[in-house]
Amino acid sequence: MKNKLITGLVALGLPALAFAWGQKGHDTTAYIAECHLTPTAKAAIDSLLDGRSIVYWSNWMDNASHTPEYAYSRTWHYKNVDAGVKYEKAKKNKDGDVVRAINDQSLVLMDDNATPQDKALALKMVVHFLGDIHQPLHLGHLSDLGGNRIQVQYFTGNRNLHSMWDTTLPEAAHKWSYTEWQNQIDRASAEEEMLILANGTPDDWAKESMDIAAKIYEVTPEGYNISYDYIADWTPTIEQQFLKGGLRLADLLNTIFDPEYQPKNAMNLRQLQPAE
Numbered sequence: 295m296k297n298k299l300i301t302g303l304v305a306l307g308l309p310a311l312a313f314a315w316g317q318k319g320h321d322t323t324a325y326i327a328e329c330h331l332t333p334t335a336k337a338a339i340d341s342l343l344d345g346r347s348i349v350y351w352s353n354w355m356d357n358a359s360h361t362p363e364y365a366y367s368r369t370w371h372y373k374n375v376d377a378g379v380k381y382e383k384a385k386k387n388k389d390g391d392v393v394r395a396i397n398d399q400s401l402v403l404m405d406d407n408a409t410p411q412d413k414a415l416a417l418k419m420v421v422h423f424l425g426d427i428h429q430p431l432h433l434g435h436l437s438d439l440g441g442n443r444i445q446v447q448y449f450t451g452n453r454n455l456h457s458m459w460d461t462t463l464p465e466a467a468h469k470w471s472y473t474e475w476q477n478q479i480d481r482a483s484a485e486e487e488m489l490i491l492a493n494g495t496p497d498d499w500a501k502e503s504m505d506i507a508a509k510i511y512e513v514t515p516e517g518y519n520i521s522y523d524y525i526a527d528w529t530p531t532i533e534q535q536f537l538k539g540g541l542r543l544a545d546l547l548n549t550i551f552d553p554e555y556q557p558k559n560a561m562n563l564r565q566l567q568p569a570e
Contacts, residue, residue, distance in 0.1 A: 315429050316461030317353050319536060321472035323425040324352035326480050326540025327547065335551035342414045348421045348547075349472070355422035367419070370395035371426045373500055374436035377511070381501050392427045393496040396420060403550045421543065427499050428539035430506040430531075431459050441510075447519045455514055464536075467529040479533045480540065490538050491545050491558040499542065506531060 315323070328348055331339065339348060358364040359371065366389070373391035375384040390398075402408050402416035426432050434440030434456070441455030453462060470478065482490065493502065510528075514520070548555040 315425050315536075316464065318461070318472055318475070319429070319464055320352040320356075320422060320425040321349050322475040322536050323428070323539040323543060324349045324421055325472050325476045326537060327421070327424075327543035329476060329480060330541060330544035330548075332548050332552045332555055334554065335548045338551040339417065339547065342410060342417055348417070351418045352421050352425065354418055366390075367395070370419070370423065372432040372434075372440055373427075374440060375433060375504055376435045376437055377508075381497075381504055392423050392432060393500050396423050396427065396496040399423070400546065400550065417547075420546070424539050424543040424546070427496060428503060428535040429459060430503045430510055430535070431456050433500055433504040434507045435511070444514070444516050446514060447517065449521065453520075455510070458520065459510070463525060463528060464532050466525045467532055475536060476540075479537050482537065482541070487541060488558060490541050494542075494545075494557075499538075502538075503535075506535075 324347075328336075343351065355364075355367065355371070359367045369387050369389040369391060371392055373384070373387070373393055375381055399416040399419045403413055403420065405413075408416070431441040438444050439456070441459065442457075444455040446453055446455055446458060448458065448462060468475065468478070493499065514524075545558050549557040
Protein backbone atom coordinates (compact mmCIF):
# COMPACT_ATOMS: atom_id res chain seq x y z
CA MET A 295 0.00 0.00 0.00
CA LYS A 296 2.80 2.42 0.92
CA ASN A 297 4.58 1.83 -2.41
CA LYS A 298 1.34 2.37 -4.35
CA LEU A 299 0.68 5.59 -2.45
CA ILE A 300 4.17 6.92 -3.18
CA THR A 301 3.87 5.96 -6.84
CA GLY A 302 0.53 7.73 -7.05
CA LEU A 303 1.88 10.89 -5.49
CA VAL A 304 4.81 10.95 -7.89
CA ALA A 305 2.47 10.47 -10.84
CA LEU A 306 0.44 13.44 -9.67
CA GLY A 307 3.55 15.55 -9.34
CA LEU A 308 3.17 15.72 -5.55
CA PRO A 309 6.01 15.33 -3.03
CA ALA A 310 6.75 11.76 -2.03
CA LEU A 311 6.17 10.82 1.59
CA ALA A 312 9.28 11.31 3.70
CA PHE A 313 9.78 8.13 5.64
CA ALA A 314 13.18 7.13 6.99
CA TRP A 315 14.32 3.87 8.56
CA GLY A 316 10.73 2.93 9.37
CA GLN A 317 9.56 2.74 12.96
CA LYS A 318 12.20 0.21 14.04
CA GLY A 319 15.09 2.32 12.82
CA HIS A 320 13.92 5.50 14.51
CA ASP A 321 13.13 3.65 17.73
CA THR A 322 16.57 2.04 17.71
CA THR A 323 18.39 5.32 17.07
CA ALA A 324 16.46 7.04 19.86
CA TYR A 325 16.96 4.16 22.30
CA ILE A 326 20.71 4.06 21.72
CA ALA A 327 20.76 7.80 22.42
CA GLU A 328 18.62 7.36 25.54
CA CYS A 329 21.08 4.78 26.88
CA HIS A 330 23.89 7.35 26.60
CA LEU A 331 22.15 10.37 28.15
CA THR A 332 23.60 11.82 31.33
CA PRO A 333 21.23 11.90 34.33
CA THR A 334 21.02 15.69 34.05
CA ALA A 335 20.13 15.60 30.36
CA LYS A 336 17.62 12.81 30.89
CA ALA A 337 15.88 14.73 33.68
CA ALA A 338 15.59 17.84 31.52
CA ILE A 339 14.22 15.83 28.61
CA ASP A 340 11.74 13.98 30.83
CA SER A 341 10.46 17.33 32.05
CA LEU A 342 9.98 18.68 28.53
CA LEU A 343 8.26 15.51 27.30
CA ASP A 344 6.05 15.03 30.38
CA GLY A 345 7.84 11.84 31.36
CA ARG A 346 7.61 10.17 27.96
CA SER A 347 10.88 9.02 26.47
CA ILE A 348 12.49 10.15 23.23
CA VAL A 349 11.73 6.66 21.89
CA TYR A 350 8.01 7.35 22.34
CA TRP A 351 8.31 10.40 20.07
CA SER A 352 10.93 9.12 17.64
CA ASN A 353 8.48 8.40 14.78
CA TRP A 354 6.01 11.18 15.45
CA MET A 355 7.33 13.54 12.77
CA ASP A 356 6.62 11.13 9.92
CA ASN A 357 2.91 11.53 10.62
CA ALA A 358 2.98 15.12 11.87
CA SER A 359 4.65 16.46 8.72
CA HIS A 360 1.64 15.33 6.71
CA THR A 361 -0.89 17.21 8.81
CA PRO A 362 -1.87 20.84 8.08
CA GLU A 363 -0.38 22.05 11.36
CA TYR A 364 3.12 20.81 10.59
CA ALA A 365 3.05 20.74 6.79
CA TYR A 366 5.86 23.33 6.77
CA SER A 367 8.25 20.57 7.87
CA ARG A 368 7.68 18.17 4.97
CA THR A 369 11.00 18.93 3.30
CA TRP A 370 12.93 18.85 6.58
CA HIS A 371 13.38 15.06 6.49
CA TYR A 372 15.92 14.99 3.66
CA LYS A 373 18.43 16.90 1.55
CA ASN A 374 18.54 15.87 -2.09
CA VAL A 375 21.82 16.16 -4.00
CA ASP A 376 21.85 14.99 -7.59
CA ALA A 377 24.55 12.82 -9.14
CA GLY A 378 27.62 14.76 -10.19
CA VAL A 379 26.83 17.69 -7.88
CA LYS A 380 29.17 18.39 -4.99
CA TYR A 381 27.49 18.65 -1.61
CA GLU A 382 28.62 22.25 -1.16
CA LYS A 383 27.22 23.21 -4.57
CA ALA A 384 23.80 21.57 -4.15
CA LYS A 385 20.86 23.90 -4.59
CA LYS A 386 19.24 24.77 -1.28
CA ASN A 387 15.56 24.03 -0.81
CA LYS A 388 13.84 27.28 0.09
CA ASP A 389 11.48 25.33 2.36
CA GLY A 390 14.36 23.83 4.35
CA ASP A 391 16.10 20.48 4.59
CA VAL A 392 17.27 18.01 7.23
CA VAL A 393 20.59 19.76 7.88
CA ARG A 394 19.02 23.16 8.38
CA ALA A 395 16.27 21.63 10.51
CA ILE A 396 18.72 20.01 12.93
CA ASN A 397 20.70 23.24 13.24
CA ASP A 398 17.64 25.45 13.68
CA GLN A 399 15.86 23.21 16.16
CA SER A 400 19.06 22.84 18.19
CA LEU A 401 19.09 26.63 18.46
CA VAL A 402 15.52 26.56 19.78
CA LEU A 403 16.56 24.05 22.44
CA MET A 404 19.35 26.39 23.56
CA ASP A 405 17.21 29.52 23.52
CA ASP A 406 16.48 30.68 27.08
CA ASN A 407 13.51 32.66 25.75
CA ALA A 408 11.86 29.70 24.01
CA THR A 409 8.72 28.37 25.68
CA PRO A 410 8.63 24.79 27.04
CA GLN A 411 6.14 23.99 24.26
CA ASP A 412 8.53 25.28 21.59
CA LYS A 413 11.38 23.33 23.12
CA ALA A 414 9.35 20.13 23.34
CA LEU A 415 8.51 20.38 19.64
CA ALA A 416 12.12 21.14 18.74
CA LEU A 417 13.25 18.13 20.76
CA LYS A 418 10.85 15.78 18.97
CA MET A 419 12.14 17.13 15.66
CA VAL A 420 15.82 16.77 16.53
CA VAL A 421 15.28 13.18 17.70
CA HIS A 422 13.55 12.26 14.46
CA PHE A 423 15.81 14.14 12.08
CA LEU A 424 18.96 12.57 13.54
CA GLY A 425 17.50 9.28 12.32
CA ASP A 426 16.60 10.74 8.94
CA ILE A 427 20.04 12.16 8.21
CA HIS A 428 21.62 8.74 8.76
CA GLN A 429 19.33 6.98 6.27
CA PRO A 430 21.55 7.21 3.16
CA LEU A 431 18.75 7.72 0.66
CA HIS A 432 17.61 10.82 2.52
CA LEU A 433 20.73 12.24 0.92
CA GLY A 434 19.76 10.68 -2.40
CA HIS A 435 19.14 12.25 -5.79
CA LEU A 436 16.51 14.89 -6.42
CA SER A 437 15.83 13.41 -9.87
CA ASP A 438 14.49 10.17 -8.38
CA LEU A 439 13.21 11.57 -5.06
CA GLY A 440 15.81 9.77 -3.00
CA GLY A 441 15.19 6.43 -4.70
CA ASN A 442 11.38 6.61 -4.57
CA ARG A 443 11.23 6.44 -8.37
CA ILE A 444 13.64 3.51 -8.71
CA GLN A 445 11.81 0.19 -8.83
CA VAL A 446 13.64 -2.96 -7.73
CA GLN A 447 12.70 -6.60 -7.40
CA TYR A 448 12.67 -8.12 -3.92
CA PHE A 449 12.20 -11.87 -4.16
CA THR A 450 8.63 -12.17 -5.56
CA GLY A 451 7.54 -8.55 -5.19
CA ASN A 452 8.32 -5.04 -6.36
CA ARG A 453 9.64 -2.28 -4.11
CA ASN A 454 11.03 1.15 -4.65
CA LEU A 455 14.62 1.60 -3.55
CA HIS A 456 13.79 4.14 -0.85
CA SER A 457 11.24 1.93 0.88
CA MET A 458 13.71 -0.97 0.71
CA TRP A 459 16.15 1.06 2.79
CA ASP A 460 13.50 2.51 5.10
CA THR A 461 12.09 -0.74 6.39
CA THR A 462 12.57 -3.86 4.28
CA LEU A 463 16.35 -4.16 4.55
CA PRO A 464 16.60 -3.45 8.30
CA GLU A 465 13.84 -5.99 8.99
CA ALA A 466 15.52 -8.52 6.69
CA ALA A 467 18.88 -7.94 8.37
CA HIS A 468 17.65 -8.77 11.88
CA LYS A 469 14.21 -9.60 13.27
CA TRP A 470 14.95 -7.76 16.48
CA SER A 471 13.02 -5.38 18.69
CA TYR A 472 14.57 -1.94 19.08
CA THR A 473 15.92 -2.95 22.50
CA GLU A 474 17.57 -6.01 20.96
CA TRP A 475 19.08 -3.84 18.22
CA GLN A 476 20.58 -1.59 20.89
CA ASN A 477 21.85 -4.53 22.91
CA GLN A 478 23.56 -6.10 19.92
CA ILE A 479 25.10 -3.10 18.12
CA ASP A 480 25.70 -0.55 20.90
CA ARG A 481 29.04 -2.07 21.86
CA ALA A 482 31.56 0.42 20.54
CA SER A 483 34.76 0.92 22.51
CA ALA A 484 35.64 4.38 23.82
CA GLU A 485 38.04 4.81 20.91
CA GLU A 486 35.41 3.74 18.37
CA GLU A 487 32.88 6.16 19.88
CA MET A 488 35.36 9.00 19.59
CA LEU A 489 35.88 8.21 15.91
CA ILE A 490 32.11 8.24 15.34
CA LEU A 491 31.69 11.52 17.18
CA ALA A 492 34.71 13.24 15.63
CA ASN A 493 32.66 14.22 12.58
CA GLY A 494 30.36 16.40 14.59
CA THR A 495 28.23 18.64 12.40
CA PRO A 496 25.00 17.89 10.51
CA ASP A 497 26.85 18.76 7.30
CA ASP A 498 29.45 16.09 8.14
CA TRP A 499 26.72 13.53 8.78
CA ALA A 500 24.92 14.46 5.57
CA LYS A 501 28.09 14.09 3.51
CA GLU A 502 28.69 10.64 5.00
CA SER A 503 25.18 9.56 4.07
CA MET A 504 25.54 11.05 0.60
CA ASP A 505 28.70 9.02 0.02
CA ILE A 506 26.91 5.83 1.10
CA ALA A 507 23.95 6.70 -1.12
CA ALA A 508 26.29 7.04 -4.11
CA LYS A 509 27.49 3.46 -3.53
CA ILE A 510 23.91 2.22 -3.16
CA TYR A 511 22.95 3.78 -6.49
CA GLU A 512 26.00 2.26 -8.13
CA VAL A 513 25.13 -1.31 -7.15
CA THR A 514 21.32 -1.04 -7.28
CA PRO A 515 20.17 0.02 -10.75
CA GLU A 516 16.55 0.14 -11.87
CA GLY A 517 15.07 -3.37 -11.88
CA TYR A 518 17.82 -4.86 -9.73
CA ASN A 519 16.95 -8.17 -8.08
CA ILE A 520 17.62 -7.80 -4.36
CA SER A 521 18.26 -11.11 -2.62
CA TYR A 522 20.21 -12.65 0.25
CA ASP A 523 23.65 -11.50 -0.87
CA TYR A 524 22.52 -7.85 -1.06
CA ILE A 525 21.04 -8.06 2.44
CA ALA A 526 24.26 -9.57 3.81
CA ASP A 527 26.43 -6.99 2.06
CA TRP A 528 24.51 -3.99 3.42
CA THR A 529 23.59 -5.18 6.93
CA PRO A 530 26.85 -3.80 8.44
CA THR A 531 26.07 -0.39 6.94
CA ILE A 532 22.58 -0.39 8.45
CA GLU A 533 24.02 -1.34 11.84
CA GLN A 534 26.67 1.36 11.54
CA GLN A 535 24.17 4.08 10.62
CA PHE A 536 21.81 3.17 13.48
CA LEU A 537 24.70 3.32 15.94
CA LYS A 538 26.14 6.55 14.57
CA GLY A 539 22.75 8.23 14.68
CA GLY A 540 22.14 7.16 18.28
CA LEU A 541 25.56 8.14 19.61
CA ARG A 542 25.52 11.49 17.84
CA LEU A 543 22.01 12.23 19.06
CA ALA A 544 23.06 11.49 22.65
CA ASP A 545 26.14 13.70 22.35
CA LEU A 546 24.05 16.54 20.94
CA LEU A 547 21.37 16.29 23.63
CA ASN A 548 23.90 15.95 26.43
CA THR A 549 25.68 19.05 25.16
CA ILE A 550 22.44 21.03 25.10
CA PHE A 551 20.90 19.86 28.37
CA ASP A 552 23.85 19.17 30.67
CA PRO A 553 26.08 22.19 31.44
CA GLU A 554 28.77 19.94 32.93
CA TYR A 555 28.94 17.59 29.96
CA GLN A 556 32.09 17.75 27.87
CA PRO A 557 31.05 17.47 24.19
CA LYS A 558 32.85 14.74 22.30
CA ASN A 559 32.12 16.04 18.82
CA ALA A 560 33.35 18.89 16.67
CA MET A 561 29.99 20.67 16.53
CA ASN A 562 30.26 24.05 18.25
CA LEU A 563 26.63 24.72 19.12
CA ARG A 564 27.40 28.24 20.27
CA GLN A 565 28.56 29.16 16.77
CA LEU A 566 25.32 28.08 15.13
CA GLN A 567 23.43 30.83 13.38
CA PRO A 568 19.75 30.82 12.41
CA ALA A 569 19.06 30.13 8.73
CA GLU A 570 18.42 33.20 6.63
